[in-house]
Structures are given as structure tokens and as C-alpha cells.
Amino acid sequence: MSLFDLTIRNVKRNFRLYSIYLTSMIIGVIIQYTFSSLMYNGDIIDALQNRELFQTGIAIASVVIFLFIIFFILYANSFFMRQRKKEFGMYLLYGLNEKQIVRMVFYETLVMGAISLVVGILLGSLLSKLFGMLLMNLMQYEQPISISFPIGSMATVTGAILLIALIVSVQSYILVNRVQLTELFHAKQKAEKPVRVSASMAILALLLLGMAFILICSGVNSTVWKDYGTISLIATAVGVILGTYLFFRQFAGWLLQLISRGRKYHEGNTVLWTSSLRFQIRGNTLNLTFISLFSAVIMMLLCFVTINYKVQFEAVGRNVPNHLAFESQGPAANGKIDQLIESSDHNIRYHLKSEALVTEAVTDRGVAFDNPEYYIPGLWLISQKDYNELIGQRGDKEQVELQGMEAVALSQGSDFPKHYKAGESPDFTVQAGEGKTFKLTAKLDYAYLGWATDPALSMDKKPPVFVISDEAYAELSGLSEKKSFEIYGLSDAKNAEDLSKEVHAIVSQTKGAYYSSFADVYSKQIESSSLMLFAAGFLALIATFALASVIYFKQLREATEERQQYAILRKMGIDNRQFRSVIRKQQLFVFLPPIVLGMAFSWTIIKSYILDSVSDFPELPGIVWSIIGVFFLIYLLFYASSVNLYYRIINQNP
Structure with missing residues (x-):
């Protein structure tokens, strides 16, 4: 049997495990192709006034999004590889060497990569049309967008898949070459130890977070920030970062310990979901801290660019309130300008x-x-x-x-x-x-x-x-x-760029003459703010999926490792209804705190430093809450999916 045949059999035999990894790759290809194809779409390029700025912005954003996709797929792959350690041990035991196993993994990645490319490009082309229409709508341009298959975008995602295949092969080589055979067979049995917690450290976590929120809410115009700006900034950073870390490391553990000492601890299923979480705190602390802080940054970024986009429409009118205004050039030049305006499409x-x-x-x-x-x-x-x-x-x-x-x-x-x-x-x-x-x-x-x-x-x-x-x-x-x-x-002053160029050419013949046109600023400001919003929305979407996936795959790995314990509990008489209740509570304890803490950070900063300074726009707080609500909904969907998959995994034979 060749390595390629063995690869095909592995995919068929472990289709559920492979499907999770394959789905991650397809999502990555769709996102990368959808975004990068906008840079090559002729319909979009023709509609823009600032084509070079658009292409540069899309290129930079594509690199950032590509890095997030790499992180997203490689984290999924780390879960995938961990589940296969025992399988790799069997291959080594039956005589395959490390290079053959690495080559087999490379073939698998290429096969799944080829499937991802075909599916991702087809779906990405449809989404590219939809997102192109959305971008034109943001810029308020009436430009039809057609479906296209740009060679540049396809080459980009193909290169990304090849790069991922190489990185995965290197990961596999390190795993197989540096880990002892006995460790591969017993990798899943390595249990985490519960972290030591204390009430004083739990209280310190709340004090640090409280200090950070008080300093943020005080605002930059307060005496504390004016007189002690550097100290306040350091104290806020320490309160946010260290406070969040201790919140998950100490306060969560102390809270679980407090529950375990309660009188009703052994009633119902409390003992089942709390005991498991106490052992997971050590391994989840850094992940949950990073997710809380980074999700706050992503929400703030998206809220900021959305506010900037909404404000730009009125800001352009405030900065350049006259559709055309210029210093008089004399009867002949003024008459020529009048003729230009009257012969244009602008009444x-x-x-x-x-x-x-x-x-x-x-x-x-x-x-x-x-x-x-x-x-x-x-x-x-x-x-x-x-x-x-x-x-x-x-x-x-x-x-x-x-x-x-x-x-x-x-x-x-x-x-x-x-x-x-x-x-x-x-x-x-x-x-x-x-x-x-x-x-x-x-x-x-x-x-x-x-x-x-x-x-x-x-x-x-x-x-x-x-x-x-x-x-x-x-x-x-x-x-x-x-x-x-x-x-x-x-009339229709926002589309008067061509007229403005003609009038400016006449006025500029008088050195130093004043000239102002609404259209000169509108297209640049609106296109740039629309592009920022569009790119930030894409980045926020994939970053949210990547962050939620960190919890998602961690919980799936723990579900696989705990199948034996759940099998024992089933023999002791625990039924499926209780299992579902335990899993829901356990997953909620992991998914809910990081997103709630991230929401609190983002709202407090946005409210104190942006919304309070643009009080002329009463609709902005509702927009900010809508953005935060979308983030919460995405995490909620991941939570529900994780609960269902966790339940299915523990019901399989260990």
C-alpha cells in the first residue's frame, strides 16, 4: 500500500476529525479569496476616484488577514495533530519512519488544500460579488459588480495553501522526531493539575480591574490624567492586563473552590461541572486572558472605524460646506466657469x-x-x-x-x-x-x-x-x-469631481487664489473611511472566529480526553439529560467571562474617549451596542456548537 493510498484511507476512516480541519481550511480560503479578489475587480476599480489608495489599503489589509488565517488554521491543525499522536505512534511501531509520516501528512494537507481551493474559490467568488456590492453601498456609488475569477487572487490562496502544507509538515516532523514513542501513546492521558488559589489574590484581581475601570471612566480631562498622565497610563495597563490574568487564574478558581465548599455542592450536578473546570483553569488562563484583551481591541477598532465612517458624512460637510467656492477671477474667467457649470450635469x-x-x-x-x-x-x-x-x-x-x-x-x-x-x-x-x-x-x-x-x-x-x-x-x-x-x-455635488478639476484649472491660474470644492474632499474621505470600515469589519470577523476557535478547539480536545470519565459516570447511572446540563454549565463558564470582560473594556473606553466627544450624533451609542451585540452573538453560536459537539464526542466509545 502506498503512502497516498494510506492517506485516502485515513481520511475515510476519520472523516469527522478531518471534516473539522477541512472546514477550517475552507473558511480560511473563502475569506482570503473574497477579500483579495476585490483588489482585482475591474468594476470596483472603475468606480473609484482614488484607485492607488484603495489597492494599497487592500494589499496591506490582505497581509494582516492572511496572518490571522494562518493562525486560525494552524491552531485548528494543532488540535488535529494532538488527536493523532497515538496514530503516529502506531505507524512508527509498524515500521514507518519519520520522513514517511511527514510525507503522508503533507499529502493529506495537499488533498484537503485542493478541496478547500475548489470549494473556497467557488463560494468566495459569490461572496466577493456580495461584499463588492456592500463596499459600493458604503461609498454610496451606484456601480454594478459582476462575478469574477481573478488570477492574482487564485494565485494568492494557492500560495497560502502550499505555505500551510509546508508549515504543517514541519510541525509533524518536530512532533514525530522529538517525542518519545511512549509519549505519543499516552499523550492524551496527561492530566492538568489544579492551580492553587487564595482569597487575597482573587480580591486583588477585582481591585486591579476596578482601578482600571475608574481611571478609564475619569477621562483624559480629569485631574488624575492631566497631572499624572504617565502614571495613570501605566496603572491602567497594569490593571487591565494583570487584573484580567488574575481574574481567570485566581478569581475563577477561588469562585469554584467557594462553590465546592457550599452545603449544596453534592446536590444536583454541581460537583460534576465544577470539578472538571478546576483542573482546566491552569491550561485555560493564558488563552482566556488573551481572548478577553484582544477581543476588546478588535471591538474598539471596529467601533472606532464605524464611528469615523458615520461622522465623515457630516464632517465633510462641516469642513467644506460650499459645493464650489472660489475667489473671483474677473468677468471673462467667471463667465467661462458659469458656462462649465451650466453645461455639466449639476444644476x-x-x-x-x-x-x-x-x-x-x-x-x-x-x-x-x-x-x-x-x-x-x-x-x-x-x-x-x-x-x-x-x-x-x-x-x-x-x-x-x-x-x-x-x-x-x-x-x-x-x-x-x-x-x-x-x-x-x-x-x-x-x-x-x-x-x-x-x-x-x-x-x-x-x-x-x-x-x-x-x-x-x-x-x-x-x-x-x-x-x-x-x-x-x-x-x-x-x-x-x-x-x-x-x-x-x-445638485449631486458629491459626484462633481470632473467639474471641480475643470473649475480649479481656471482658478489656479491666479497664484494664491482661494478655491474650495465639496467633491474634492468627499470622494477621498468617504472612500478612505469606507475602506477602513470594510477592512476592519473583515479583520474583526476573522479575528473573532480565530479567538472563539481557541476556546472551541480547546474544549473539543478536553472532550476527547474526558470520554473515559464520562463512560464511567454513565455506568454509575448518570443519564444524558444530566450530561447535557453539565456540559452547558461547563462550557458557559469558559465562553462567557472572556467575551463579557472584553465587552466591558471596549464599551468603557469607547464611551469615555469617543462617544462623549461626539455627542452631536445621538445614534452612535446604538451603533456601538449593535457591534458589541454581533460579537456576543458569534461567541454564543460557538458556545452552542461546542456544547453539541462536546456531547457527541463524549458519547463515542473511548
Whole structure:
């Protein structure tokens, strides 16, 4: 019998065991192929404005996802190999050498890899179309996506399968070559020892976690973080990491020990599920700690990019509120621009002409603008009349009522906008004539003229705009230089990239002329935030499956090792209903704590450092809870699957 024939017989004889490993490989191929094929999909590439950014982002994300797939499949393989140690011992006993066994494992991996490639590519092509449509929907592009089989993606997943086959072969060689034959036969009988626990260490775990949560909830603006930032950061990190480790190592063990000392310990099936868990704590501590912390990181990442995506739509409008706005170029150039707009597919909703007085600030601009280095030099004064007229066209509620030397600073992007009370308004002096001093009544997070933009380079700097009363504007009109602006409101402004390039080409002929277009920023911001959300969602999905699989395969291995004990219990009269109850409680104790702790970490950090700073978006907390709920649902599905498979394994003959 050849090694290849032996491989086929092994697969047929141990189909259940092989099917678990094969399923893991198929899932890995589907995910890798689905994601990487997006980079080669012509329909998607044609729809994008920033193709190079998209392809670079997909390539980087593909590498990260590939590493997670390797981890996912190799962890499944470690479970697979452990179950076969006795089988390898039999082969050695019957005369096969180490190289032959390694070659047999290599053949098995190639056979399963070939099956995974065929199934994974077929299913991945369908999913690629669906995810491509989802990506276009996120970017709000109406682009049909067709099913494709890109050679580059197929080559990528084929290379991944070959790499996995080589790594598995190396693992098998180390296992067979370095482990004694007697150890292979008795590998499954190595029992873990219960960990020593103490009430003081259990209390320390809760104190560390409590300290971490208190510091996180206090926020970066609290006195603790402002005065002792480094110490607070170290204390939070120690509380989260060490507290989580001790929670699973000591608190869980102490809790089980406390249950075992209760009066009703021997009633029902409590003794069955707690005694088994006490022996598993040592082997599960690092896994559960890693799962708690990493799942918190993954949830925070996905929540952050989702919030960023939701905020971007409004943020682009706040940063660049005018569909087209530029410094007047004279009658000939302005007429040419009008003709370009009228001949385009974008109807003119309104066209306003505005002017500003250009002066210099005597007072430090930091009084009126946050981060003044992001603003164009000087100061531009806009009349209340022109300002309110444009605000009315936008349909916003930021109109102002000013008198005398009152002024409002438009500090768009300000973290701390203010409305000053009577008697608290700061003075702000400008160079106009002999100098004029205004009273700032407010510093608004709002823009009259948005960021200066460029179709190729996106945003540049912001205009430093003051809104002053009509009386003050009339008084200063003869004392300062003036700039005139053309401001357009267009239909379908988000798709006006081509029009923007044509208008910019005319305006840019005047060196230093102000130009701003909503479309210049929208496509870049929305495409980049959509890609981040899409890639983070993919990464979060596979990372969650990988983390849940760590528990899943660990529990299946323990189920295989405990079949003998369950067989003895069955002979003692324990029925199947009690077995199911024991398994459910035992698995719940392993699956529930890490995901709940991870959810608590992620929600607390997201709430304290992101949601509290974007209170203008009341729907965001619901979105965050939805994301956390999906993570919990995935773990719940793994829990239910683990319970059912655990029960089937212990019912097999040991």
C-alpha cells in the first residue's frame, strides 16, 4: 500500500476529525479569496476616484488577514495533530519512519488544500460579488459588480495553501522526531493539575480591574490624567492586563473552590461541572486572558472605524460646506466657469457673490481660532448680511445678530466652541486704519468658507473668518483690501469631481487664489473611511472566529480526553439529560467571562474617549451596542456548537 493510498484511507476512516480541519481550511480560503479578489475587480476599480489608495489599503489589509488565517488554521491543525499522536505512534511501531509520516501528512494537507481551493474559490467568488456590492453601498456609488475569477487572487490562496502544507509538515516532523514513542501513546492521558488559589489574590484581581475601570471612566480631562498622565497610563495597563490574568487564574478558581465548599455542592450536578473546570483553569488562563484583551481591541477598532465612517458624512460637510467656492477671477474667467457649470450635469441651486475685508490680526489669533497654524495668514472680515444670506441658503440655524463692534469667530473644527456671556467677551484688535477692537461674542464650530482644497491634494488650509456687524463692515470698507468670492450650491455635488478639476484649472491660474470644492474632499474621505470600515469589519470577523476557535478547539480536545470519565459516570447511572446540563454549565463558564470582560473594556473606553466627544450624533451609542451585540452573538453560536459537539464526542466509545 502506498503512502497516498494510506492517506485516502485515513481520511475515510476519520472523516469527522478531518471534516473539522477541512472546514477550517475552507473558511480560511473563502475569506482570503473574497477579500483579495476585490483588489482585482475591474468594476470596483472603475468606480473609484482614488484607485492607488484603495489597492494599497487592500494589499496591506490582505497581509494582516492572511496572518490571522494562518493562525486560525494552524491552531485548528494543532488540535488535529494532538488527536493523532497515538496514530503516529502506531505507524512508527509498524515500521514507518519519520520522513514517511511527514510525507503522508503533507499529502493529506495537499488533498484537503485542493478541496478547500475548489470549494473556497467557488463560494468566495459569490461572496466577493456580495461584499463588492456592500463596499459600493458604503461609498454610496451606484456601480454594478459582476462575478469574477481573478488570477492574482487564485494565485494568492494557492500560495497560502502550499505555505500551510509546508508549515504543517514541519510541525509533524518536530512532533514525530522529538517525542518519545511512549509519549505519543499516552499523550492524551496527561492530566492538568489544579492551580492553587487564595482569597487575597482573587480580591486583588477585582481591585486591579476596578482601578482600571475608574481611571478609564475619569477621562483624559480629569485631574488624575492631566497631572499624572504617565502614571495613570501605566496603572491602567497594569490593571487591565494583570487584573484580567488574575481574574481567570485566581478569581475563577477561588469562585469554584467557594462553590465546592457550599452545603449544596453534592446536590444536583454541581460537583460534576465544577470539578472538571478546576483542573482546566491552569491550561485555560493564558488563552482566556488573551481572548478577553484582544477581543476588546478588535471591538474598539471596529467601533472606532464605524464611528469615523458615520461622522465623515457630516464632517465633510462641516469642513467644506460650499459645493464650489472660489475667489473671483474677473468677468471673462467667471463667465467661462458659469458656462462649465451650466453645461455639466449639476444644476445650480443657488449662486451668491460675497466679499471680505482682508486685514491682519494684532491680537494673537489663538484667542479666536483653535490651532491657528491651520489657517491662512491674516484675517477675513465678513458682513453679517452676507453671512446670514448664505446660511439661509444652506438651511442651517447658525444665523447671528450683531451690533456695533461685536464679532463672531468661525473656528471650524474647534474642540471648545464658546458663547461668551456679557462682560466676559475677549477683545480682539485688527489692523484697520489706526486699529479697531472687536468684542468676541462667540467662537463657533462652523465655517462660512471651508477649507481650501485641491482636486489632487485634498485639503490645504482654512480661511480665518470673522463675522462682524453691518455697521462695522461699512465703517471699515474703505480702510482694508477686499476679496470677492463666487459661491455655488449644486445638485449631486458629491459626484462633481470632473467639474471641480475643470473649475480649479481656471482658478489656479491666479497664484494664491482661494478655491474650495465639496467633491474634492468627499470622494477621498468617504472612500478612505469606507475602506477602513470594510477592512476592519473583515479583520474583526476573522479575528473573532480565530479567538472563539481557541476556546472551541480547546474544549473539543478536553472532550476527547474526558470520554473515559464520562463512560464511567454513565455506568454509575448518570443519564444524558444530566450530561447535557453539565456540559452547558461547563462550557458557559469558559465562553462567557472572556467575551463579557472584553465587552466591558471596549464599551468603557469607547464611551469615555469617543462617544462623549461626539455627542452631536445621538445614534452612535446604538451603533456601538449593535457591534458589541454581533460579537456576543458569534461567541454564543460557538458556545452552542461546542456544547453539541462536546456531547457527541463524549458519547463515542473511548
